[in-house]
């Protein structure tokens with residue numbers, strides 16, 4: 699009755715204390731971005747920060763809209779911004795944080811499927827596997843590359 703195949707995904711658990719200073723700064727910038735979120739409907743504020751290979755850090759946050767589908771997640775706000783403004787720089791790492799009514803989330807927050815699709819597209823464009831640091835107050839999870847998030851992401855190779 700068919701052949702069962704399995705796909706493994708890898709991630710690394712970190713504590714904040716063990717991260718190097720540049721990653722600590724990246725996470726703190728994501729937290730700063732979280733405070734800029736426009737989330738009057740969900741009150742779920744997400745911030746993302748990306749470190750580019752010139753050493754610069756850029757941030758984005760979720761931007762909701764009364765016409766709900768017109769809003770955009772923090773990850774796509776940020777990744778589309780850096781891809782359009784810094785086409786010759788490559789991201790080295792991204793961090794994501796989130797806040798609900800209790801404050802910064804205890805558990806790491808994960809990107810939605812639509813953001814993962816964009817992340818996969820841009821990884822292909824940049825020719826990188828992006829390490830993404832999902833930050834919660836209890837700990838941090840590092841996931842590197844779209845294949846560990848969304849192994850069947852639509853990669854466009856059939857668009858010919």
Ligand SMILES: [Zn+2]
Pocket residue numbers: 771772773774809810811812813814
């Ligand atoms: Zn999303």
